[in-house]
Amino acid sequence: MFEKVEGIILKTQDYGETHKIVTLLTPTMGKFGAIARGAKKTKSRMAAITQPFIHGSFLVQPGSGLATIQQGEVIHSFRKIREDIFLTAYTSFLAELTDKVLDPKQYDPLHYKQLLQTLEWFEQDKDPEILTMIYEWKMYQAAGFAPIVDNCVNCGRKEKLSHFSIQEGGILCQFCHHKDSYAYMLNENLYKLLRIFSWVSLDRIGNISVKEENKAILKQIMDQYYERYGGYFLKSKRFLKQMDNLRG
Numbered sequence: 001m002f003e004k005v006e007g008i009i010l011k012t013q014d015y016g017e018t019h020k021i022v023t024l025l026t027p028t029m030g031k032f033g034a035i036a037r038g039a040k041k042t043k044s045r046m047a048a049i050t051q052p053f054i055h056g057s058f059l060v061q062p063g064s065g066l067a068t069i070q071q072g073e074v075i076h077s078f079r080k081i082r083e084d085i086f087l088t089a090y091t092s093f094l095a096e097l098t099d100k101v102l103d104p105k106q107y108d109p110l111h112y113k114q115l116l117q118t119l120e121w122f123e124q125d126k127d128p129e130i131l132t133m134i135y136e137w138k139m140y141q142a143a144g145f146a147p148i149v150d151n152c153v154n155c156g157r158k159e160k161l162s163h164f165s166i167q168e169g170g171i172l173c174q175f176c177h178h179k180d181s182y183a184y185m186l187n188e189n190l191y192k193l194l195r196i197f198s199w200v201s202l203d204r205i206g207n208i209s210v211k212e213e214n215k216a217i218l219k220q221i222m223d224q225y226y227e228r229y230g231g232y233f234l235k236s237k238r239f240l241k242q243m244d245n246l247r248g
Helices: 045-049 085-101 109-123 128-143 188-199 212-229 235-247
Strands: 003-015 019-026 030-036 055-061 067-076 161-165 170-173
Touching: 003 085, 003 109, 019 109, 045 067, 085 109, 085 128, 085 235, 109 128, 128 188, 128 212, 161 188, 188 212
Parallel strands: 030 067
Antiparallel strands: 003 019, 003 055, 019 030, 055 067, 161 170
């Protein structure tokens, strides 16, 4: 039995001399692996539709293990992303993070929508650093280790929230920030941004202008938070940091 699904290719790997195994994220079947026979052959029709980040329509035959891709059609190749080394680095990170975090057996169509929207925003020249942090936060939520930002993680107070603690896993108020001497002091804009990351859907983001100093603090917070709670080694994250340093 064949099924037609829309999907985004998260990753590919060679399989034998002529085939590929691709990992697809779809709104109807979640994340799954599929074999694309002959996809390594340059003249194969499968070659064009089995590249990383392709947004396409695929005819697949589900199996007890890997599915099989019978044919496919490109909906959006995200060419602008492919031609920009920095956007490619951001997208590689999002794809790898998504693949690591999402369980194939439990999925939510919202995850697919969020990834697709982020890639579309990339091509519309919206800030890739901020978009990447927002998407990363959404994956923290999907994985169940997102920080608490609506109230003090220690006492539950919703007022006078002033610091972010990696150690405590969220926001601390003025009366509790002594719990972590390394907690980051938050100005009003930083706290608003953390709430946006947590609650606002990516399709409602629009243009967000963030000062470079605030962006740097947010990146520090998220990098340290992920190192403490993430649990997944991501090659693309290390490469992304190298690219950011190169850009200066």
